[in-house]
Amino acid sequence: MRAVRYHGNRDVRVDDIAEPECRPGFVKIAPEWCGICGSDVHEYLVGPETIPAPGAPHPITGETLPVVLGHEYAGTVVEVGDGVDGVNVGDRVAVEPIIRDNDCPSCLAGHYNLCPQLGFHGLSGYGGGLAEFSVVPGYMVHVLPDEVPTDAAALIEPLAVGWHAAKMAELRDGDSVLIIGAGPIGLVTLLAVKLMGAGEVVVVELSSARKAKAAELGADLVLDPAHDDVAAVLAERFGQGVDVAFDAGGNAATIALALSSVRPKGRVVNIALWEHPVEFDMFSMLFKESNLTASCAYCNDHGEVIDALATGRIDVTPLITGRITFEDVVTGGIEQLIDNRDAHVKILVHP
Amino acid sequence: MRAVRYHGNRDVRVDDIAEPECRPGFVKIAPEWCGICGSDVHEYLVGPETIPAPGAPHPITGETLPVVLGHEYAGTVVEVGDGVDGVNVGDRVAVEPIIRDNDCPSCLAGHYNLCPQLGFHGLSGYGGGLAEFSVVPGYMVHVLPDEVPTDAAALIEPLAVGWHAAKMAELRDGDSVLIIGAGPIGLVTLLAVKLMGAGEVVVVELSSARKAKAAELGADLVLDPAHDDVAAVLAERFGQGVDVAFDAGGNAATIALALSSVRPKGRVVNIALWEHPVEFDMFSMLFKESNLTASCAYCNDHGEVIDALATGRIDVTPLITGRITFEDVVTGGIEQLIDNRDAHVKILVHP
Numbered sequence: 001m002r003a004v005r006y007h008g009n010r011d012v013r014v015d016d017i018a019e020p021e022c023r024p025g026f027v028k029i030a031p032e033w034c035g036i037c038g039s040d041v042h043e044y045l046v047g048p049e050t051i052p053a054p055g056a057p058h059p060i061t062g063e064t065l066p067v068v069l070g071h072e073y074a075g076t077v078v079e080v081g082d083g084v085d086g087v088n089v090g091d092r093v094a095v096e097p098i099i100r101d102n103d104c105p106s107c108l109a110g111h112y113n114l115c116p117q118l119g120f121h122g123l124s125g126y127g128g129g130l131a132e133f134s135v136v137p138g139y140m141v142h143v144l145p146d147e148v149p150t151d152a153a154a155l156i157e158p159l160a161v162g163w164h165a166a167k168m169a170e171l172r173d174g175d176s177v178l179i180i181g182a183g184p185i186g187l188v189t190l191l192a193v194k195l196m197g198a199g200e201v202v203v204v205e206l207s208s209a210r211k212a213k214a215a216e217l218g219a220d221l222v223l224d225p226a227h228d229d230v231a232a233v234l235a236e237r238f239g240q241g242v243d244v245a246f247d248a249g250g251n252a253a254t255i256a257l258a259l260s261s262v263r264p265k266g267r268v269v270n271i272a273l274w275e276h277p278v279e280f281d282m283f284s285m286l287f288k289e290s291n292l293t294a295s296c297a298y299c300n301d302h303g304e305v306i307d308a309l310a311t312g313r314i315d316v317t318p319l320i321t322g323r324i325t326f327e328d329v330v331t332g333g334i335e336q337l338i339d340n341r342d343a344h345v346k347i348l349v350h351p
Numbered sequence: 352m353r354a355v356r357y358h359g360n361r362d363v364r365v366d367d368i369a370e371p372e373c374r375p376g377f378v379k380i381a382p383e384w385c386g387i388c389g390s391d392v393h394e395y396l397v398g399p400e401t402i403p404a405p406g407a408p409h410p411i412t413g414e415t416l417p418v419v420l421g422h423e424y425a426g427t428v429v430e431v432g433d434g435v436d437g438v439n440v441g442d443r444v445a446v447e448p449i450i451r452d453n454d455c456p457s458c459l460a461g462h463y464n465l466c467p468q469l470g471f472h473g474l475s476g477y478g479g480g481l482a483e484f485s486v487v488p489g490y491m492v493h494v495l496p497d498e499v500p501t502d503a504a505a506l507i508e509p510l511a512v513g514w515h516a517a518k519m520a521e522l523r524d525g526d527s528v529l530i531i532g533a534g535p536i537g538l539v540t541l542l543a544v545k546l547m548g549a550g551e552v553v554v555v556e557l558s559s560a561r562k563a564k565a566a567e568l569g570a571d572l573v574l575d576p577a578h579d580d581v582a583a584v585l586a587e588r589f590g591q592g593v594d595v596a597f598d599a600g601g602n603a604a605t606i607a608l609a610l611s612s613v614r615p616k617g618r619v620v621n622i623a624l625w626e627h628p629v630e631f632d633m634f635s636m637l638f639k640e641s642n643l644t645a646s647c648a649y650c651n652d653h654g655e656v657i658d659a660l661a662t663g664r665i666d667v668t669p670l671i672t673g674r675i676t677f678e679d680v681v682t683g684g685i686e687q688l689i690d691n692r693d694a695h696v697k698i699l700v701h702p
Binding site for chain 2: 106109113114116239240265274280286292294296
């Protein structure tokens with residue numbers, strides 16, 4: 001079968017590989033739509049990092065590159081292994097790609113996103129969604145209701161990241177929210193907090209395309225630190241500060257802005273992957289007794305996201321900015337997301 | 352009357368000053384015992400910092416140095432101004448020294464410890480406890496029950512700092528706790544968490560005198576990073592990590608240890624005053640979704656601390672390591688806490 005595989009830094013190819021076989025406890029899927037994630041782009045540019053390099057197999061999968069890419073996908077079930085209940089051949093399904101480890105206390109406690117060996121189907125081995133077929137453990141499969149189209153379902157995975165972040169913020173009805181950074185993760189967080197009852201939502205972003213997207217998706221105010229005095233505008237609008245700030249930037253300036261923007265007892269949630277440690281001023285927390293946490297992927301969020309899509313409470317159509325096939329995955333996909341990143345949120349790939 | 356006043360860096364004197372007059376809404380006290388705080392020592396060594404310097408009056412008190420020192424004290428009421436209820440001449444009282452600002456949203460919301468102008472009687476002006484008499488607003492006064500001796504009551508203020516930190520940690524029964532640093536604030540936090548139902552409590556400390564004090568006050572295990580492999584011992588004892596860690600050190604190494612020592616979903620509470628920003632690695636929080644907050648002084652904690660003392664659930668006697676008079680406050684007090692810091696926790700001063 002054809003599959004998009006990562007062979008190393010700037011080396012992604014469409015290969016002809018053996019079709020995976022279904023087995024007890026697993027489900028075989030024909031992927032229909034698969035998103036390209038920022039982490040796929042990151043691996044292309046500076047990896048292998050999360051993808052296991054030669055000589056350093058992933059501790060759970062035991063695999064090293066080349067690995068099949070694609071962890072944001074949905075498709076149709078073609079075979080169901082023994083012992084998997086609630087899934088039938090022909091069902092359309094979304095895949096929740098975190099690999100669970102039966103020896104891990106976090107996985108066994110239900111916090112599978114906090115597994116010390118955290119691995120993803122589509123990055124760490126065990127196949128992926130950029131292939132004609134994938135085989136995944138039954139726990140990864142979420143059956144889609146009729147109301148959720150398969151292309152929209154490819155966005156359930158990134159939506160779950162925003163959903164989880166909003167839950168980590170313990171958002172209360174009417175809470176004012178600041179989101180710093182309007183890349184894909186900032187935007188899905190915007191969708192999630194709006195749905196969870198946020199009051200005013202302010203987005204801070206530099207890129208004009210992303211600023212427009214944030215406004216289109218419902219931000220009440222979009223500020224550009226290159227032109228706006230963000231601190232002054234926030235002080236004028238919110239007095240002592242916003243209730244909740246999300247840092248989707250992941251650098252010293254963005255976390256400092258998040259911490260300085262919340263009110264006394266306010267909450268800051270990091271949703272960025274930081275490239276390196278940064279300077280951090282505890283006094284920005286101390287005299288407000290603010291609270292900082294970090295949101296990691298998702299955990300038991302997919303069902304709620306699917307329900308929000310099925311009931312029409314979230315519309316992901318504006319997030320889809322491109323549709324390509326396997327053959328275009330590098331030039332029309334990954335490299336578009338590098339060279340033309342501001343024009344894109346999510347590019348979907350079809351076999 | 353005689354009063355101990357701060358005139359500037361390394362300049363603390365016993366002065367003869369005018370006796371303060373009581374007025375409506377205020378209470379006049381004859382202080383009996385007053386503790387010397389680490390922040391008094393800090394002002395002596397590197398101040399004026401919190402104490403308002405000439406030309407920069409405190410925004411609430413309007414005062415600059417010289418100011419009367421002493422914010423950890425108890426004494427006897429000698430006069431009660433009109434409009435103050437529940438306090439009578441002859442009552443023994445403890446003083447809660449945070450100054451409240453009627454124009455401050457935090458103070459009005461009841462978070463008086465988060466006042467942006469945070470000021471303390473005994474540091475920021477309005478007099479202090481190291482004087483023959485002090486006059487304080489009625490809200491600062493807590494009447495002592497017979498069971499709480501006046502010398503022990505001088506420790507209510509630092510105890511409230513530890514009490515507040517333990518409450519900020521949302522301690523649950525049986526939670527394992529790590530306390531990094533066994534100076535006065537680490538030790539009062541140890542007393543508070545033990546009383547609030549902590550399970551195993553581990554203290555990390557370098558000084559041998561403070562290690563002994565931590566053990567005396569009930570630490571289940573005391574580790575010395577100069578001799579013990581702290582991370583290995585904690586991993587062996589707690590598996591995925593402790594439930595709660597308190598950083599009473601306030602530097603890059605202590606916050607890194609706190610963050611690395613907690614379990615997934617664990618809580619870190621900063622109780623230190625940091626001297627400068629430090630390098631901070633968000634990844635140490637991200638893959639555990641741990642939670643970081645900072646505890647600032649106290650707020651509505653004094654009543655609970657007084658109750659704990661009155662019912663004998665906390666014994667502060669081991670914390671009192673010296674008793675001196677005004678005339679000894681520099682050589683026998685502040686300088687002892689600098690030159691001989693490991694031998695002391697709290698030195699009490701009597702007029």
